[in-house]
Amino acid sequence: MIVRLLVAIYVLLALGFDAEPAAAAESPALRAARVTGSSGAMADPDAAYWKSARAIKIATQPQIVVAPHAPAPAVAELSVKAAHNGQWITFLVEWADPTKSDRIVVDRFGDQVAVELPVKYEKDSPPSVMMGTPDGRVTIMQWRAAFQRDLDEGEPGIKDLYPFTHVDVYPDEVLRASDARAYMGSVGVDNPISHPKRAPVLDQMAEGWGTLTVKPEQNASGKGVWRNGRWRVVITRPLATDNNEYDPKLAPGDQTVAAFAVWDGGNAEVGGRKAWSEWVTLTIAK
């Protein structure tokens, strides 16, 4: 923990950032205005209320603290808006990306963006922005372009990825479902990253590097649209849930922090190979 803090301070110094707690030092504060809208509207990047919401520019930097590094990520700036309807908080994240990457094979990666919130927030002492710590857990909602395509157009089969593949028979075509599971790898053990559930957003928690885990209960939602070389992605979650261990408990009038990370699939960014932001102050309007 102390070592990590020292590393973080060292890196911030090395990058020319102020070693003070970084919340809002670089970026202006983010304000989630109260809007009226159903939970569905909170997951809509084209909802009318976004027109009047104020966007802030958030700088993102290369992840070069823990291996593997991304010394030259493609995205350096995000445009972010926030809103809430008393029950759901929602973020609209936009960035320029000339190539839409939503098909995944071994050498192709998908575009992604994530919003991080502290599970518990105390003013002036937020948890480590770098994936949290055991006593400072964070919740991370990650939208994936590949999931978005799965939901919009259906999940790819082998013929979609490799049109000339020939397959005679799969185990799941001749075995009972329970017997075929053994042949299904991560799908057979219900790994949540293999297929999207209802939404293209994973609701996750972390308490340190390498600990990111998809929560058993998925509360986040969202939608991404790529138009004219630009991603426009909404990520939304309930302000509060019954689970205080993994989920933030927020209410209108609260102040907390939020951080962002972005991956350009076309630049082979994945996992820790990403661009990340410092904590930004987030105010939830009364």
Added chain:
Amino acid sequence: MAKVYNWQIGREMEYPYDGIRPKRQFAMVMDLNKCIACQTCTVACKTTWTPGRGQEYMFWNNVETKPYGYYPLGWDVKILDKLGVQEIDAAVYPGKTLFDAAPDGETVLGYLPDDLDYAHPNIGEDDSAGVMGQGAFLDVPHMNWMYYMPRICNHCTYPACLAACPRQSIYKRPEDGIVLIDQARCRGYRECVRGCPYKKTYFNALNRTSEKCIGCYPAVENGRQTQCTVTCIGKIRLQGFITTPDKAREDSPLDYLVHIAKIAKPLYPQFGLEPNVYYIPPVHVPIAFLKQMFGRGVAEAIAAYRKAADDKKLLGALLLFGASPEIIHHYRVEGDVTIGYDETKREIVRVPLKEPVYVRNTYDQRHQTYRTNVT
């Protein structure tokens, strides 16, 4: 980075985790002089473990023709090129391992193959090292060389896939040293695919996670050798457990072949992973090529192999290949027979050192027909 001891390079080296060895280590010896690339092992593995969706181009076991066969394309020449020329002749390896050579911000020197590199699993099949001139005819020794090399995961003592995974989703089992990817923790970052120099972790594009050879652990847990071993019609493989050279047991066939007779060599030991599949080098291939691939001592290994007929202990170990589906933990030569025993020292197999010869009469009186003797 911790300091760990790698006996294959005769020195300590940097590794991200402490050097705790498993209780015993899964290992295999393959005799490259006997492989005919029939791919029975490949098919046995495929039908047992990878017939599923997203595994269409995935071969945990493959057999490639050397020097020009690769799966995936160019896997070894690409990483050798990245590592650069290294001195490999000394007992203590003075060169760089892939961990020593890792660039800033990386755990291991590696690269991610292109998708198309997997498209031709048997590219280079039967291509020999040189051009055969017009009018060439078969002669012995052959005017050009090539050989077949079956490959599985090496279940390395210091796996690069495990080192490269930022989520610790890859683990090495303490009970047998088999290296596995936790299918529930993997997030498909492909750091293991990038990091493994042998390219024996594979990405499943439909599941979006990585998968690899599981050392047939359900068989191994029950005292049986792997599918690729027991189905090998050429009896080129022996699978069991190996110790370190300082603890080598003369009555363990794998220890005997690797540590005592020293006729079986690891694949690219200079990479620093301490791989646990050992190859008996092909006797007809130039030593310079073999040295790059299997490290120092290949000439001595070939010399010892050529004299195996005069060395009962060595012959006894070699004749246990393909002799039993069970894992042979102990063996001894008794007169002209080699005997294999299981873990509890129960006898499981007996093989004569010399195959008995039966000669039939050319004319079969009973059926009133002529017979031709074949061997």
